[in-house]
Amino acid sequence: MIIRICFIYAWSNQNASDPSSFNAKARKLLRELAKQASERPKMYKSGRLRIGEGRTIYGLAQCSRDLSGSDCKQCLDDEVRRQPDCCDGKQGGRVVSGSCNIRYDVSQFFNA
Ligand SMILES: *[C@@H]1O[C@H](CO)[C@@H](O)[C@H](O)[C@H]1NC(C)=O
Numbered sequence: 001m002i003i004r005i006c007f008i009y010a011w012s013n014q015n016a017s018d019p020s021s022f023n024a025k026a027r028k029l030l031r032e033l034a035k036q037a038s039e040r041p042k043m044y045k046s047g048r049l050r051i052g053e054g055r056t057i058y059g060l061a062q063c064s065r066d067l068s069g070s071d072c073k074q075c076l077d078d079e080v081r082r083q084p085d086c087c088d089g090k091q092g093g094r095v096v097s098g099s100c101n102i103r104y105d106v107s108q109f110f111n112a
Contacts, residue, residue, distance in 0.1 A: 007082065012092035012105065019089030025051050026059070026093075026104045027083055033061040034076035034102070040069045046110045059104040067099055075100035 016022035029049040037045035046060040063072035079095040079102045087093025092105030103109065 006097065007079070008094075008096040009082075009086040010094040010096075011087040011090040014091040014106075015089055016091050022051070022057075022091070023084060023088060025049060026057050027080055029057055029059045030061060030080045030083065030102050030104060031077070033059050034073060034080060037061040037063060037076060038069045038073035040072075041065075043067070043072060048108075055106065056108075057104055057106060058108045058110065059102070060110055061100070061102050063100040064098070072100060076102060 029047065033045045033047050036047075037043060043063040043065055044060070045062075046058070048059070049057045051057055061076050063075060067075065075097065079097065079100060082095050083093065083102070086095055092103075092107075094103040095101065
């Protein structure tokens with residue numbers, strides 16, 4: 001049986017001024033959030049990373065509650081790997097599947 005997973009991508013119109021360094025920092029934040037989100041029973045983690053010059057990247061990682069911790073981690077890590085395909089050089093982006101999603105932006109989009 002082939003399980004087909006659909007990903008929905010969304011991204012900001014705004015370009016990062018330093019795309020490759022910005023992307024790397026966004027993925028670093030998302031990888032850390034993925035690790036923490038996959039510790040059951042949370043399945044959700046938001047956070048921020050200061051990147052200098054008064055700028056901050058906000059991120060979140062979330063899994064469907066029916067996933068095991070390791071499936072959650074795998075799902076999120078896969079989406080973090082897709083970030084360059086989706087949102088290369090953009091100031092914000094989202095990767096969403098049926099089981100998990102990641103999001104990041106330079107403005108805060110979640111309640112602190
Ligand atoms: C972002 O960069 C792309 C590719 O270089 C360019 O086509 C686009 O106009 C830029 N967008 C903004 C909002 O500056």
